[in-house]
Amino acid sequence: MIPSLFPSKRRLQQRRAQKFWAVAALALLTLIFAACAPQPATVGDTTQEEAAAEPQPTAAPAAEEAMAPIKIGALTPLSAPGAVVGGEAMRDAMLIAADEINAQGGLLGRPVELIIVDTEGLPERGTAVTERLINQDAVVAIGGGYHSSVGVAAKEVAHDNGVPVVFAETWNDTITSVQYPEVFRIAPLNSEVSAVDVKFIQWLRDEVGTRLEKIVILTENTDYGIPAAEETTRLLGELGIEAVTFGVDIGAQDFAGIIERVKAESPDMIMTLATGEASYNFTQQAADAGLGPQDVPTLCNQVSLVSDAFWTNVPDGNFCFVRRVGLPTQLYNDVAINFLAEYQARTGKEAAESYALAAYDSIMIIAQAITEAGSTNPTEIIAALENITHEGSLGTITFPVNQNNTPEQAGLDPKWWHQFPDPAITIVQYQEEGQNSVSATVVYPQTYQTADPVIVGQ
Amino acid sequence: MACGSLPFARNRMEHAAIFGWALLWFAFWGVVGGVITPQIYARKDLEISQASFGGAVIGAALGPFSLLPLWIATPKIDNRMIGVAGALVVGIFITAFALADPDNLCVANGEFVISQLANGIVIGIIYGLMALGLTLIFSILGVVSFAHGEFYMIGGMVTYFMTAEWLPGAPPIVGILASCVVTFSIGYIFERIFLRPLGSGQIERPGEYAILVTFGLAFFLQYFTQALASANPVKAQRFFPFPRTEIPLDSGSLLRTTPGNITILDTISIPNPRFTAALLALIMLAALLWFLYHTWTGKALRAVSQDRQAAAVAGINPNSMNTLAFSLGAMLAGLSGASLVQVFSWLPQVGIPAAARSFVIIVLGGMGSLPGAFLGGLVVGIVEAAGTGCVPDATRAAAYIPAYGMVILTLVLLLKPTGLFGREL
Numbered sequence: 001m002i003p004s005l006f007p008s009k010r011r012l013q014q015r016r017a018q019k020f021w022a023v024a025a026l027a028l029l030t031l032i033f034a035a036c037a038p039q040p041a042t043v044g045d046t047t048q049e050e051a052a053a054e055p056q057p058t059a060a061p062a063a064e065e066a067m068a069p070i071k072i073g074a075l076t077p078l079s080a081p082g083a084v085v086g087g088e089a090m091r092d093a094m095l096i097a098a099d100e101i102n103a104q105g106g107l108l109g110r111p112v113e114l115i116i117v118d119t120e121g122l123p124e125r126g127t128a129v130t131e132r133l134i135n136q137d138a139v140v141a142i143g144g145g146y147h148s149s150v151g152v153a154a155k156e157v158a159h160d161n162g163v164p165v166v167f168a169e170t171w172n173d174t175i176t177s178v179q180y181p182e183v184f185r186i187a188p189l190n191s192e193v194s195a196v197d198v199k200f201i202q203w204l205r206d207e208v209g210t211r212l213e214k215i216v217i218l219t220e221n222t223d224y225g226i227p228a229a230e231e232t233t234r235l236l237g238e239l240g241i242e243a244v245t246f247g248v249d250i251g252a253q254d255f256a257g258i259i260e261r262v263k264a265e266s267p268d269m270i271m272t273l274a275t276g277e278a279s280y281n282f283t284q285q286a287a288d289a290g291l292g293p294q295d296v297p298t299l300c301n302q303v304s305l306v307s308d309a310f311w312t313n314v315p316d317g318n319f320c321f322v323r324r325v326g327l328p329t330q331l332y333n334d335v336a337i338n339f340l341a342e343y344q345a346r347t348g349k350e351a352a353e354s355y356a357l358a359a360y361d362s363i364m365i366i367a368q369a370i371t372e373a374g375s376t377n378p379t380e381i382i383a384a385l386e387n388i389t390h391e392g393s394l395g396t397i398t399f400p401v402n403q404n405n406t407p408e409q410a411g412l413d414p415k416w417w418h419q420f421p422d423p424a425i426t427i428v429q430y431q432e433e434g435q436n437s438v439s440a441t442v443v444y445p446q447t448y449q450t451a452d453p454v455i456v457g458q
Numbered sequence: 459m460a461c462g463s464l465p466f467a468r469n470r471m472e473h474a475a476i477f478g479w480a481l482l483w484f485a486f487w488g489v490v491g492g493v494i495t496p497q498i499y500a501r502k503d504l505e506i507s508q509a510s511f512g513g514a515v516i517g518a519a520l521g522p523f524s525l526l527p528l529w530i531a532t533p534k535i536d537n538r539m540i541g542v543a544g545a546l547v548v549g550i551f552i553t554a555f556a557l558a559d560p561d562n563l564c565v566a567n568g569e570f571v572i573s574q575l576a577n578g579i580v581i582g583i584i585y586g587l588m589a590l591g592l593t594l595i596f597s598i599l600g601v602v603s604f605a606h607g608e609f610y611m612i613g614g615m616v617t618y619f620m621t622a623e624w625l626p627g628a629p630p631i632v633g634i635l636a637s638c639v640v641t642f643s644i645g646y647i648f649e650r651i652f653l654r655p656l657g658s659g660q661i662e663r664p665g666e667y668a669i670l671v672t673f674g675l676a677f678f679l680q681y682f683t684q685a686l687a688s689a690n691p692v693k694a695q696r697f698f699p700f701p702r703t704e705i706p707l708d709s710g711s712l713l714r715t716t717p718g719n720i721t722i723l724d725t726i727s728i729p730n731p732r733f734t735a736a737l738l739a740l741i742m743l744a745a746l747l748w749f750l751y752h753t754w755t756g757k758a759l760r761a762v763s764q765d766r767q768a769a770a771v772a773g774i775n776p777n778s779m780n781t782l783a784f785s786l787g788a789m790l791a792g793l794s795g796a797s798l799v800q801v802f803s804w805l806p807q808v809g810i811p812a813a814a815r816s817f818v819i820i821v822l823g824g825m826g827s828l829p830g831a832f833l834g835g836l837v838v839g840i841v842e843a844a845g846t847g848c849v850p851d852a853t854r855a856a857a858y859i860p861a862y863g864m865v866i867l868t869l870v871l872l873l874k875p876t877g878l879f880g881r882e883l
Contacts, residue, residue, distance in 0.1 A: 078689060079684075079689055079807065080689065080805045080806075080807035080808075081807070084688075084689040084690055084691070084805065085690055085691065088688070088689070088690065219853075221853070221854075221857055244852065245852060245853055246852045246853065246855070246856065247852070247853035247854060247856065247857055248856045248857060249856075249857045252856060252857075252859075253802045253803075253808070253811070254581065254802070254842075254859070255856070256577040256581065256729070256732065256843070256846075257574060257577060257842070257843050257845075257846025257847050257855070257856065258846060258855065258856045260570060260573050260574055260577065260847060261563060261570075261846075261847060261852065261855070264563050264567060264570055276691075277691040277803040277805060280691060280693070280803045281802055281803050284693070284803075285729065285801075287718065288718045288719060288729030288730060288731060288732075289719065289727065289729050290716070290718070290719055290727070309690055309691060312622075312691075312692055312693055313691055313692070313693045313803045315693075315695060316718065
């Protein structure tokens with residue numbers, strides 16, 4: 001059929017009808033989308049409109065400014081390839097912190113507005129959103145942070161702009177070792193975590209009697225994974241344990257080829273230094289191939305502490321060992337107990353992950369520093385942070401190595417600059433399928449041990 | 459510190475120079491053959507359509523020892539000749555690799571090689587199914603759907619939610635069928651509303667319009683799913699856990715199954731989710747081929763792909779075929795996702811790398827070629843498995859996965875721009 005150059009009346013009517021249905025369909029989809037989109041109270045990458053943050057109408061601009069909210073930035077991964085499970089936990093925790101601050105009357109008589117941005121776990125995105133927080137949203141300080149590579153990039157932006165940042169979950173040593181005045185950290189150091197991991201492995205070998213001659217490390221090729229694998233390999237070497245490392249990119253999905261190579265190494269233990277869903281993918285695919293936590297002792301990544309997501313994605317993950325940062329639940333202080341109650345109410349989870357606790361503390365420390373400084377001036381906030389003693393959910397947080405007590409004066413490595421020195425680290429083990437991480441067995445250190453470890457495949 | 463300098467074990471070839479010289483041999487004589495052969499054939503007024511590709515492969519295989527006889531005798535370069543030369547190239551490549559790195563698992567461990575090959579074939583079959591959908595759309599509509607990865611994602615999401623959240627305990631087939639219905643319906647509605655104007659002449663720049671509108675759909679589906687389902691990873695349980703079996707009963711040397719794994723001949727070990735996903739893909743492929751070659755509608759689809767106007771003269775409505783092709787293509791992507799949601803953790807962004815891989819596969823196989831798409835999927839699957847298994851540097855072997863397919867694609871495009879099975883221009 002040859003189409004006519006001049007459409008008939010019927011054809012025109014058909015076109016009008018098509019256009020009508022197209023517009024109607026678009027309108028319907030938009031409505032559905034609007035109805036299903038997250039509510040402003042939990043919005044990510046946009047301004048959080050807290051009820052308490054609503055300014056009262058005033059006549060004079062000066063009064064308006066005086067009542068304007070104090071803006072605090074929050075870095076967290078909310079999209080892939082970032083560790084979304086961890087990012088959402090941190091977002092919820094930081095929102096709880098902001099709610100608490102506002103419920104207690106805000107800071108300096110002003111409400112607090114938390115501006116959460118999505119880092120996607122990517123350094124370039126981390127740089128961009130930190131720039132935006134400082135130069136567009138005019139935040140007075142920044143908390144949160146999950147991926148080390150994002151922290152490494154974001155610290156440069158914070159330093160260039162003189163804005164204080166308290167990192168919650170970025171472990172890379174260089175974040176503090178560069179000794180920027182603006183950068184503080186309550187997360188543990190990568191090298192210290194590696195030391196704990198290796199001490200645990202040594203304890204398994206020497207005290208529990210586990211055969212451990214060769215360990216396979218699966219690491220992500222990031223500022224977290226590479227130094228961690230390197231340090232762990234070095235420390236294991238000192239114990240006479242061979243380590244073979246396999247690297248993957250963040251967000252990797254298919255591990256079939258790598259798992260065959262791991263299998264060919266006949267490892268006595270597997271250690272996962274890959275975060276997010278890559279960790280889940282590897283552990284379950286290894287289990288499918290007969291190399292999972294029920295076949296070979298496996299130290300899973302800390303993202304495995306998100307019990308619901310872990311068991312959904314790794315149904316064969318029983319007997320995973322998982323490193324947990326923060327006080328053991330039996331030693332929770334009042335702050336942690338109160339936070340846990342709020343967290344359970346908000347998220348429906350039974351337990352709070354270590355990075356949720358750290359994220360909460362990062363915002364609360366900034367709040368305390370602003371109060372003690374009596375100002376939102378970044379320099380004064382930094383001075384207050386240097387001298388702070390904060391009773392947080394992770395314990396009593398201080399930054400003892402600072403401008404008054406430099407690493408050189410203290411005889412310490414520069415990595416301890418503005419670093420919380422005492423984050424508790426324990427190793428827990430899932431010993432029942434579907435178990436919640438809060439009730440997981442603490443196996444190491446022995447001070448906190450609740451039961452003996454189950455060693456598989458020996 | 460660069461990854462390559464980390465103190466990791468076994469990350470370098472023992473005699474890298476041997477492998478380097480072999481690559482140099484391929485590159486040099488391949489270029490010489492590819493450039494000079496068509497000139498010689500043209501001077502003698504002979505067929506030159508295969509001269510460049512054939513000359514390059516024949517040159518890479520035996521260098522001057524094959525090129526000189528070729529240039530003197532100037533025989534017709536057919537697929538058989540290219541196939542033999544290609545096999546020689548692969549053989550020399552493998553030999554050079556084996557000599558360069560004799561301790562490599564791919565050289566020293568036969569079981570490992572067979573397992574990697576099996577892994578590559580299994581995942582390649584699924585890649586092929588997904589790419590088939592994309593190439594079907596291209597062959598009928600002339601449009602590259604940038605939303606293909608999102609249909610793949612939705613297929614997996616629907617299967618997960620049907621079997622784990624909305625109807626817990628429902629058989630997997632319910633989820634798979636639901637994913638077919640949902641992806642087919644979205645494809646149908648989208649084509650009717652947004653792509654139908656392409657054929658009516660209402661759009662001034664149809665090529666750009668198609669790219670933009672499918673990009674728009676991709677973003678919409680991705681973020682709409684994220685708003686509905688959150689960005690947390692989910693995963694369906696194994697569709698069909700194997701019973702514990704051993705054949706023969708006392709040793710299991712022929713076949714051994716556990717709920718999560720099947721081991722054949724004590725050598726080939728395939729995880730259950732991959733095995734069942736590949737089986738599903740093969741069934742779907744057979745059904746698709748039957749549909750395309752044994753039903754009137756399927757034949758009509760193929761007719762439109764070959765000559766749109768002639769098909770219209772024969773009474774086939776090309777617009778209906780457009781709608782059917784786009785919906786079917788979307789459904790094939792959805793089916794791939796539905797079969798893989800038991801293998802991988804599933805996120806709203808899971809379709810991005812899958813779509814990129816599909817683009818590689820259909821260009822590799824030849825745009826619009828159905829057999830090319832499937833074989834391209836197999837080639838990419840096997841090359842990825844070989845690369846992951848054989849690259850000596852363990853810290854980079856898996857990180858290079860996206861690059862392996864790209865290397866093959868680049869080589870094929872250099873030597874045969876229409877792809878392996880593409881129509882000659």
